[in-house]
Amino acid sequence: MKTALTIAGTDPSGGAGIQADIKTMTANGVYAMSAVTALVAQNTTGVKSIMEVTPEFLAEQLDCVFTDIMPDAVKTGMVSSVPLIQVIARKLKEYRVEKLVVDPVMVATSGDRLISEEAVDALKAELLPLATVLTPNIPEAEVLSGMTIHGPEDMERAARSISERYGCAVLCKGGHDLNDANDLLWRSGEAKWFYGRRIDNPNTHGTGCTLSSAIASNLAKGYDLDTSVERAKTYLSGALASMLDLGQGKGPLDHLFNLEGEFVK
Numbered sequence: 692m693k694t695a696l697t698i699a700g701t702d703p704s705g706g707a708g709i710q711a712d713i714k715t716m717t718a719n720g721v722y723a724m725s726a727v728t729a730l731v732a733q734n735t736t737g738v739k740s741i742m743e744v745t746p747e748f749l750a751e752q753l754d755c756v757f758t759d760i761m762p763d764a765v766k767t768g769m770v771s772s773v774p775l776i777q778v779i780a781r782k783l784k785e786y787r788v789e790k791l792v793v794d795p796v797m798v799a800t801s802g803d804r805l806i807s808e809e810a811v812d813a814l815k816a817e818l819l820p821l822a823t824v825l826t827p828n829i830p831e832a833e834v835l836s837g838m839t840i841h842g843p844e845d846m847e848r849a850a851r852s853i854s855e856r857y858g859c860a861v862l863c864k865g866g867h868d869l870n871d872a873n874d875l876l877w878r879s880g881e882a883k884w885f886y887g888r889r890i891d892n893p894n895t896h897g898t899g900c901t902l903s904s905a906i907a908s909n910l911a912k913g914y915d916l917d918t919s920v921e922r923a924k925t926y927l928s929g930a931l932a933s934m935l936d937l938g939q940g941k942g943p944l945d946h947l948f949n950l951e952g953e954f955v956k
Contacts, residue, residue, distance in 0.1 A: 693722070693764075697725050698753070712725065716907070721763070727752065734938060773813040776814055776818055811834065824906065851877050872889050887928060890931040901930060906919045
């Protein structure tokens with residue numbers, strides 16, 4: 692069985708962060724492992740507080756995983772401080788991780804900011820150059836590129852700038868009232884569009900975590916990047932189209948919409 696590791700914060704309501712990542716990886720057929728960067732008190736209505744782990748404890752978690760069950764792919768999510776980013780980068784280099792999906796989480800679906808300005812700089816310097824692919828949404832792509840994005844041509848310019856600056860592929864995600872879930876993959880100087888359809892579902896808590904984890908899962912299984920993105924988008928569409936409706940805010944997705952078997956009856 693192929694394996695994947697998520698390095699991210701928690702969500703006690705189960706819709707985003709580590710919990711969403713584990714569900715997504717399981718649903719996509721890989722063995723899920725996790726290293727917690729922060730305990731986040733949040734739900735579908737917003738983030739209440741964040742309690743980070745120490746850099747030493749995060750390093751111990753990563754050592755425990757890498758020295759016992761080497762992951763076939765790694766995904767990073769919310770990392771909110773410079774020391775934690777530095778630990779992750781050091782361990783990824785130490786264990787020679789080859790398949791890395793970086794979801795540059797900066798703002799929650801609810802609009803709550805999750806990362807300091809200093810941490811954004813560390814993310815750029817330490818983590819982005821190690822990535823196989825980055826998965827920024829429109830606001831995150833604007834921060835990383837320093838550009839304003841109003842349409843598809845702006846997405847291409849921003850993705851190209853980010854890719855050239857950090858030497859990795861960039862999946863610039865659409866949505867955010869910009870288009871019908873059309874995502875742009877920029878890699879090696881070329882653009883490829885992945886077209887989707889907007890699903891009229893207000894419950895979008897954890898969509899970014901879910902997409903990046905699905906991409907990592909497919910990379911772990913040996914699919915190339917294009918195929919991994921295509922499969923991940925199809926999976927995300929299914930989780931949205933299931934129309935799960937929980938919580939008082941932007942609710943979670945149905946990560947296990949396709950789960951079948953005796954024990955789910």
